[in-house]
Amino acid sequence: MTSSLRLRAGLVSIVLLAAFLGVWHLATRSTGATTTMSPEYAKLMGLTATQGKSAMPGPLDVGAKLWEHLRRPFYDNGPNDKGLGIQLGYSIARVGLGYLLAVLVAIPLGFLIGMSPLLSKALDPFIQVLKPISPLAWMPLALYTIKDSSISAIFVIFICSIWPMLLNTVFGVASVRKEWINVARTLEVGTVRRAFTVILPAAAPTILTGMRISIGIAWLVIVAAEMLVGGTGIGYFVWNEWNNLSITNVIIAILLIGIIGMLLDQILARFTRLVTFPE
Amino acid sequence: MSTFDDPFDANRNLRSGCVCGQHASAGEHEAALTLRCEPVESEEKRYEGVVASAVMRAMFPQDVARRAFLKSVGASTALAALSQFFPLQTATEVFAQAGAPEKKDLKVGFIPITCATPIIMAAPLGFYAKHGLNVEVVKTAGWAVVRDKTINKEYDAAHMLAPMPLAISLGLGSNPIPFAVPAIENINGQGITLAMKHKDKRDPKDWKGMKFAIPFDYSMHNYLLRYYLAEHGIDPDTDVQLRSVPPPEMVANLRADNIDGFLAPDNICQRAIYDGVGFMHILSKEIWDGHPCCSFAASREFITTAPNSFAALTRAIVDATAYASKAENRKQIAEAIAPANYINAPVTVLEQVLTGTYADGLGGVKTDAKRVDFDPFPWQSFAVWMLTQMKRWGQIKGDVDYKAVAEQVYLATDTKKLMTEMGLSPPASAYKSFSVMGKTFDPAKPEDYVASFKIRKAS
Numbered sequence: 001m002t003s004s005l006r007l008r009a010g011l012v013s014i015v016l017l018a019a020f021l022g023v024w025h026l027a028t029r030s031t032g033a034t035t036t037m038s039p040e041y042a043k044l045m046g047l048t049a050t051q052g053k054s055a056m057p058g059p060l061d062v063g064a065k066l067w068e069h070l071r072r073p074f075y076d077n078g079p080n081d082k083g084l085g086i087q088l089g090y091s092i093a094r095v096g097l098g099y100l101l102a103v104l105v106a107i108p109l110g111f112l113i114g115m116s117p118l119l120s121k122a123l124d125p126f127i128q129v130l131k132p133i134s135p136l137a138w139m140p141l142a143l144y145t146i147k148d149s150s151i152s153a154i155f156v157i158f159i160c161s162i163w164p165m166l167l168n169t170v171f172g173v174a175s176v177r178k179e180w181i182n183v184a185r186t187l188e189v190g191t192v193r194r195a196f197t198v199i200l201p202a203a204a205p206t207i208l209t210g211m212r213i214s215i216g217i218a219w220l221v222i223v224a225a226e227m228l229v230g231g232t233g234i235g236y237f238v239w240n241e242w243n244n245l246s247i248t249n250v251i252i253a254i255l256l257i258g259i260i261g262m263l264l265d266q267i268l269a270r271f272t273r274l275v276t277f278p279e
Numbered sequence: 280m281s282t283f284d285d286p287f288d289a290n291r292n293l294r295s296g297c298v299c300g301q302h303a304s305a306g307e308h309e310a311a312l313t314l315r316c317e318p319v320e321s322e323e324k325r326y327e328g329v330v331a332s333a334v335m336r337a338m339f340p341q342d343v344a345r346r347a348f349l350k351s352v353g354a355s356t357a358l359a360a361l362s363q364f365f366p367l368q369t370a371t372e373v374f375a376q377a378g379a380p381e382k383k384d385l386k387v388g389f390i391p392i393t394c395a396t397p398i399i400m401a402a403p404l405g406f407y408a409k410h411g412l413n414v415e416v417v418k419t420a421g422w423a424v425v426r427d428k429t430i431n432k433e434y435d436a437a438h439m440l441a442p443m444p445l446a447i448s449l450g451l452g453s454n455p456i457p458f459a460v461p462a463i464e465n466i467n468g469q470g471i472t473l474a475m476k477h478k479d480k481r482d483p484k485d486w487k488g489m490k491f492a493i494p495f496d497y498s499m500h501n502y503l504l505r506y507y508l509a510e511h512g513i514d515p516d517t518d519v520q521l522r523s524v525p526p527p528e529m530v531a532n533l534r535a536d537n538i539d540g541f542l543a544p545d546n547i548c549q550r551a552i553y554d555g556v557g558f559m560h561i562l563s564k565e566i567w568d569g570h571p572c573c574s575f576a577a578s579r580e581f582i583t584t585a586p587n588s589f590a591a592l593t594r595a596i597v598d599a600t601a602y603a604s605k606a607e608n609r610k611q612i613a614e615a616i617a618p619a620n621y622i623n624a625p626v627t628v629l630e631q632v633l634t635g636t637y638a639d640g641l642g643g644v645k646t647d648a649k650r651v652d653f654d655p656f657p658w659q660s661f662a663v664w665m666l667t668q669m670k671r672w673g674q675i676k677g678d679v680d681y682k683a684v685a686e687q688v689y690l691a692t693d694t695k696k697l698m699t700e701m702g703l704s705p706p707a708s709a710y711k712s713f714s715v716m717g718k719t720f721d722p723a724k725p726e727d728y729v730a731s732f733k734i735r736k737a738s
Contacts, residue, residue, distance in 0.1 A: 037642055044631055044638035049555030055534065080418040081620035147431040149424075230420035239420055243391055243527045244623040245550065 021059045028058040057248040065248045066255075080240070082232065084252075088260060091226065091233040094150075095218045095264075098157025102214060106162045107207060110169025111195070114203070120170060131163040135221040139228050153225040153233075160221045161214040168210025172203030204275040212268040219261045234260075378587035383412055385588060388419045388428055388437040391622045392526060392544035393632050393651060394465045394573035395438045396612060399622065401599040403615045410595040412588070416621070421525055422495040429578065430456055435585075436577035436592055438464060442665040444576040446497040448688050451674055457579035460657050461593040461690045461697075462600065464573040468632070468651030469500060469563035470548040471507070473540035474533050478558055478641060483511035492524035492532065492541035499563075499572050502668040504542040507566050509734040510716050516672075516736060533557050544572070545632040545651055546624055551640070553628050558640025562650055567715040569652075571661045593697055596655065601703065603653040609633040656698075657689040659709040660722035667725045673736035681725040 037050070047053040057065075073085030113119045135156045142152035176199050184194045226235025234253055241249035385407075389395040399416055401407050407414035419425045422440060426447060429437045444458035473480075480486070486508070493500045505515040515521055524532060526547040532538045534556045541547075542563065551557035563570060575596050582589045602608055613629040616622050622629065631637035635650040662685035669675045691709030698705040710722045720728060729735070 038644075041638050041642060041644050044553070044627060044636075044644065045555065046553040046625070046627075049553065055554065077618070078620040079415050081618065081623075143424075143427050143431070149428060149431075149433060228420060228424070230418060230424060236420075240391075240418065240619065240623055244619075245527060245530055245554070 025058050025060065028054045028056045055247065057251065061248050062251050066252050069252060084234075084237065084256065087232060087234050087237045088256065091222050091235065092260070094153055094226075094233065095157055095215075095222050098154040099161050099215060099218045101154070101158045102162040102165060102218075103211065105158075106165035106210075106214075107169050110166045110207070110210075111173055111199075113166075114170040114173025115195070115199070117174070120174065127163060127166060130159075131167070133160075135160045135224050136228065139225060143229070149229040149231065153222070153229055156225045157218045157221055161218040164213040164217065165207070165210040168213070169203070169207045172206025172210075173199055175206075176202040201275070201277070205272060205277075208268065208272040208275060212265060212272060215264045215268055216261065219257070219264055223257060378590070380411055380588040380591045381585040382435070382588045385412055385414045385435040385592065386417055386433065387414055387592075388417050388425050388434040390422065390425060390438055390526075391418055391624070392573075393546040393616075393622070393629060394468060394544050395622075396616060396633070396651075397462075397464055397596055397599040397603050397653060397655075398438050398575060399616045400603065400612050401595050403621070404599070404602070404612075406595045406599040406602070407592075410591045410598070412591050412595060414592070414595075418621075422498075426453060429458075429576070430454075432578075432581075435581055435588070436575065439574050439576040440495055440498040440500075441571045441574040441661065442497045442499065442502070442669070443495075444574060444688050445662060445665055445684060446669070446674075449675065449684065451669070452497065457687070458576050459579055459582060459688055459690050460574045460576050460662075461589070461694050462575040462596045462655035463571045463657055463661070464575055464596075464600070464653075464655075466569050466571055466652050466654050467562065467564040467649060468545045468572055469503065469542060470545055471504070471540060471542050471560040471563070472533070472548040472551050472557040472640075473560045474536065474538075474557055475555075475640070476536075477539060481560065483508060483513060486511075486513055486539075487518045489539040490520045490522065490537070492522050492529045492538050492543070494523070494526055494529075494543060496523060497669075497674070499570060499665070500542045500544075502665065502672075503563055503566050503570065505672060506668070506715060507542075509732065512734075514734050530554060530556065546622065546628055549628045549632050549637060550624065552638055553625065553631075555640075559637075559645075562647065564647070564649060567713065568649075569654075569713065570715075571658070574657070575655075590697060593694065594701060597694070597698060597701065597703070600653045600655040606634070606648055655694070656705055657691050657694055657709075658706075658711055659685040659689045659691050660711050660713070660720070662689045663710075663722045663725050664715075664720055667720075667729045670725075670729050671732055671735045679725075 037045070042050045048055050069084045073083045075083040076086065113123055138156045138159055139152065142155050143149060146152045146155060180198055180202060181194070184198045189197070222233065223235040223238065226233035227239045228235075230236050230239060234257060238250055238253045241253065387398055389398050402414060402416045417434065419428065419437075422443065425434075425437050425439060426443065428434050429439075430447070430453065439460075441460070441463065444460050447453050447456055447458045449455060477489075491504060493504055495501065501521070504521070508515045508519065513519060522538065524538070524541070526543050529538070529541045529543055529547055530551045533541070533551055534554070540557070540560065545562075548557070548559060552559060563572075575593075577589060577592075603612055610630060610633075613633045614626055617624055617626045617629050632651055635648045636644065636646045637650070639645050659682075663681045666675065666679055666681050666684060670679055686709075689709070695705040695709075712719060712721055714720065718731075
């Protein structure tokens, strides 16, 4: 029964994709009215002007370009032109670093706040104010104070991905069932041991949910940060191709950003499943 | 106008008859200097010529005596005799090396537009390497980022809009940090592009209510567009909307009908035409022929901590600019700077900008060899003009010491010295008068100039 459902769902997915690609192809295939122009003039003009080619690339153009990128993902033509593999590598490394720093800060801090109702109430207003700040708002401040663009990018990842983790850790720790803590107390388990053997396993699924939300945010942030700072990374790639008004490459980058984001999310989803326990 | 006239060209326009002013006619001067009258074919030859004539001058400080000597023995014999007891070869080598750069690996930031041509091409065409430097040219996402990265010392020097170093030094839009301009990147090379739907609305008087894009507040683009509008009776602050928009977004916005036109670097104008979304209303050259656009800038701190690196860098830029000023090299340059690593634009577009044979967007092919030109000399009168416009549009409030600021930021004296050493002939004075839309600018009377405009912001 489930296998047939999966099969049918897959089929619907494929049909939807095909329909989407078909509509896309038809919509961009159209050639507008071409005005007559002298051959000398036409030689100086682009395809949009001479052949009425749509400024939007069709799926075939994108596919061909994607194939070109995938065939040599790690080329390096100097500081401003590197293969997509290298660009993604830079972005993933930045996200990894900023995110790791956020984990190191958010989880212990969240643990402390979660175990102390006083701290939790006292810090809550600050967290609520800092949480909704956009990465782009942090960027100028970071550039100005840190005075190093690559560290600024990492800082922005850090500051934006810390809040969901912190809040979820606090929530997870604070809502561990009272009975379990009482049992531990009856058995005279020390505070440290209680934290690691009772609270941590109980709160782990919530903490990991927070981490999963955070990695999504970190990946969102990196593209914006790199577009602003430039240099390397997939966000820079988008900016560079935008400069060239190459919509084909921008679409490819969007596709890749989506795929990598999904992979990162899936990795954390797997971890979440590992620590989740049946009640 | 160009500072790249051959210094050994006797037919050059001279005030007192000849280059050095010591001879009655250019012919006589030429005879006196047959030593180095041939056009130099290589850098070594040029340095050799400079050194040889310096030695010659030192031996015969009196021009008359030197000429008599040269006439009696002939130039080549004189040179041979000279090298007998003076190690010309060694002296030339020492001279060419100048001071060894304190720092060889440098980072120079640029914005991907044709204005950055000398900075960019110096990398692939080897001008940095020739002057003993290992320069990485780094593409940067916007003018504000270039400013911040240069202030943060991530870049040793950078491509900036000509008014930016003035603004940074004055603390407009940033903390006041002393910056300096040893070379102008390009002159001319911008244009006003309008959306296709305005092709019958060519009189600026009809432009009330339109929306225009400019790349940055402290830019020649801003000042030239405002000037042009104001001369046609349109108040740029109240009658139209001016928006700061990054160049690539200008084309997209024009296509989306979100703006009516823009004054932007040429390769963006040409790109709009290439994509069939706009046409060239006028070249910025028609507003002010020979106007500066972008500059090469570094902080005072870099100049004082690494003077030799800075000198070598300036030499490389001036050298590249000299190369770019020659029409016959432009095609090669267009190909060198088009790849993704540099400007990342179609070669056809860059070629049209640099060679000056271009499609105007209305079906015609136009030719203007001076559409974009290159001349590095940082005229201080240019800086004074920019300051008058900053004052005119309310960017600077209160009194300005135009001359002091111009001389502090635009390093005409140092550049002149450097150019002379390189065998180029810089102008004698750093102030020249010029006219913008037929109105003459006198750099000695900036305050009167500001007051003479009917349309300006009251300050």
